[in-house]
Amino acid sequence: xxRLELPALRHEADALWGFAERQFNLVKRYWAWEVLWLFxxxxxxxxxxxxxxxxxxxxxxxxxxxxxxxxxxxxxxxWSYLSSVFTDVSFAISWERWEGTIEYTFMAPVRRLxxxxxxxxxxxxxxxxxxxIVLAIAIPLFKLDLSRSDLLxxxxxxxxxxxxxxxxxxxxxxxxxxxxxxxxxxxxxxxGFLLLVSGVYYPLSVLPGPFQVAGRLSPLxxxxxxxxxxxxxxxxxxxxxxxxxxxxxxxxxxxxxxxVVFGWAxxxxxxxxxxxxxx
Amino acid sequence: MNEKTAVxxxxxxxxxxxxxxxxxxxxxxxxxxxxxxLEPLDxxxxxxxxxxxxxxxxxxxxxxxxxxxxxxxxxxxxASVFGLDVVAQAPSVRRHINRxxxxxxxxxxxxxxxNMLYAARLYGSADSGARRRVEQLMERLGxxxxxxxxxxxxxxxxxxxxxxxxxSFMTTPSLLLLDEPTTGLDxxxxxxxxxxxxxxxxxxxxxxxxxxxxxxxxxxxSDRVIMLDYGKVLADGTPAELCERFGQPxxxxxxxxxxxxxxxxxxxESE
Ligand SMILES: Nc1ncnc2c1ncn2[C@@H]1O[C@H](COP(=O)(O)OP(=O)(O)OP(=O)(O)O)[C@@H](O)[C@H]1O
Ligand SMILES: [Mg+2]
Numbered sequence: 001x002x003r004l005e006l007p008a009l010r011h012e013a014d015a016l017w018g019f020a021e022r023q024f025n026l027v028k029r030y031w032a033w034e035v036l037w038l039f040x041x042x043x044x045x046x047x048x049x050x051x052x053x054x055x056x057x058x059x060x061x062x063x064x065x066x067x068x069x070x071x072x073x074x075x076x077x078x079w080s081y082l083s084s085v086f087t088d089v090s091f092a093i094s095w096e097r098w099e100g101t102i103e104y105t106f107m108a109p110v111r112r113l114x115x116x117x118x119x120x121x122x123x124x125x126x127x128x129x130x131x132x133i134v135l136a137i138a139i140p141l142f143k144l145d146l147s148r149s150d151l152l153x154x155x156x157x158x159x160x161x162x163x164x165x166x167x168x169x170x171x172x173x174x175x176x177x178x179x180x181x182x183x184x185x186x187x188x189x190x191x192g193f194l195l196l197v198s199g200v201y202y203p204l205s206v207l208p209g210p211f212q213v214a215g216r217l218s219p220l221x222x223x224x225x226x227x228x229x230x231x232x233x234x235x236x237x238x239x240x241x242x243x244x245x246x247x248x249x250x251x252x253x254x255x256x257x258x259x260v261v262f263g264w265a266x267x268x269x270x271x272x273x274x275x276x277x278x279x
Numbered sequence: 280m281n282e283k284t285a286v287x288x289x290x291x292x293x294x295x296x297x298x299x300x301x302x303x304x305x306x307x308x309x310x311x312x313x314x315x316x317l318e319p320l321d322x323x324x325x326x327x328x329x330x331x332x333x334x335x336x337x338x339x340x341x342x343x344x345x346x347x348x349x350x351x352x353x354x355x356x357x358a359s360v361f362g363l364d365v366v367a368q369a370p371s372v373r374r375h376i377n378r379x380x381x382x383x384x385x386x387x388x389x390x391x392x393x394n395m396l397y398a399a400r401l402y403g404s405a406d407s408g409a410r411r412r413v414e415q416l417m418e419r420l421g422x423x424x425x426x427x428x429x430x431x432x433x434x435x436x437x438x439x440x441x442x443x444x445x446x447s448f449m450t451t452p453s454l455l456l457l458d459e460p461t462t463g464l465d466x467x468x469x470x471x472x473x474x475x476x477x478x479x480x481x482x483x484x485x486x487x488x489x490x491x492x493x494x495x496x497x498x499x500x501s502d503r504v505i506m507l508d509y510g511k512v513l514a515d516g517t518p519a520e521l522c523e524r525f526g527q528p529x530x531x532x533x534x535x536x537x538x539x540x541x542x543x544x545x546x547x548e549s550e
Binding site (some may be wrong): 010015018022025026030099101103109111271275276 | 351352398
């Protein structure tokens, strides 16, 4: 099973598409929910934007008001994207548990990498799309000035961040496998921790030591600071090369690492009979 | 029929960890318990033919099916499908099997076809002829022509079960694991499923393990019937042989006699 022949490769590609297509069909069927979620992420991004406006009015750092606003908005927008990917991927597994399809998916002759990649890639594309909609609303609303920002360099950072994000997504998918009942709540808790340590709304330096260490290990930290540098601090693609390299390297560790952890959790679930019980 | 072995189990045992709380113990105190589903079980099933597995509720039938389906790992012993170990060579085993479980498991908001297409993609059979093949299968199972484009949640339980059967046939498995496939079907639908199974056997070589509580069905379809209890084989033979051996007119009476006897044995053991 290590060498892939061409027909086998075609089968994996077809299966990859099958997972993404399934997720797309589900989104289509539950579109009302999706609109609600979009509304939710929109209002949370907007409220952070207005938080910045409020700080400006209250006289806090009025000089740098636009900068502060952009700083916070970038954080909140990126967080809504990253957290939606995280949620969608772990949800994709727990969903199958409610529907009872999980055993069929795990029994199918498909590599686990293909399965998880299919789900992660869909979550990423869909998350980007949703964030683009929120961004399109936020730009005119807050009269954001992006004229001195290097959007190309920021996009490059975002693209490179996809790789470690797939790894984090795979780790998120492990949680509902570990505990049928509490997996979703665990995913929420882990997400909250990532929000705390990844420098979404403040620089890492304000955190106590151990949290800073955790923040340095999180690829989200570098994604956020890289994108802020491109949008706020006049950095260009050339300056971003170390960040891009670091993100890709983190992905190179996180994806295989995530697969190993997932494989362990799958084995444990099969040992303990956690996949499904009835029947 | 050739002499290839489809399923081979040697000393396969499985138990599940459960937690027990005493009636008046403290709320945080739980005792770990082991629920035995399968005692060490040896079994050989040659390729081709239908093997019926019967047994009371909780006798380990579904556990056995799940072990063969690579969904549960045995605690000890080894199990193989067409010579491939279900744990060490699980990915290869998966290419040869499919399963129908008691509950039809689908994405209920998705249409029947969307569910089928998903399965077809996972099994590498989603070519241009896939839809036609699925339509033919559904027709043979007596499902109305418009079923394919209706959301699964609008189908009755029996109809969903038939779609699940069609899904498993669509992927042309060599080993078909049927866990109470006709539970919840009306008598006509049962016959349609049984007829489809028979014609499938005529068309290509397939080995079927059929767990069922419908003993007439077991008698009608199976070349060999195995009665399980706690993973122990209580009886093994063709339906006619079993009736003769236990001096009973049909399998139901054999079942009654054997399960009654195991109850009596249980009582003896616990005394
Ligand atoms: N995932 C699980 N976790 C804990 N216990 C389990 C699990 N699966 C099965 N069991 C237990 O193992 C025993 C055998 O169950 P199994 O489902 O194999 O029986 P069965 O023969 O299929 O029964 P039925 O005829 O009711 O379908 C039962 O006591 C059941 O409670
Ligand atoms: Mg069962």
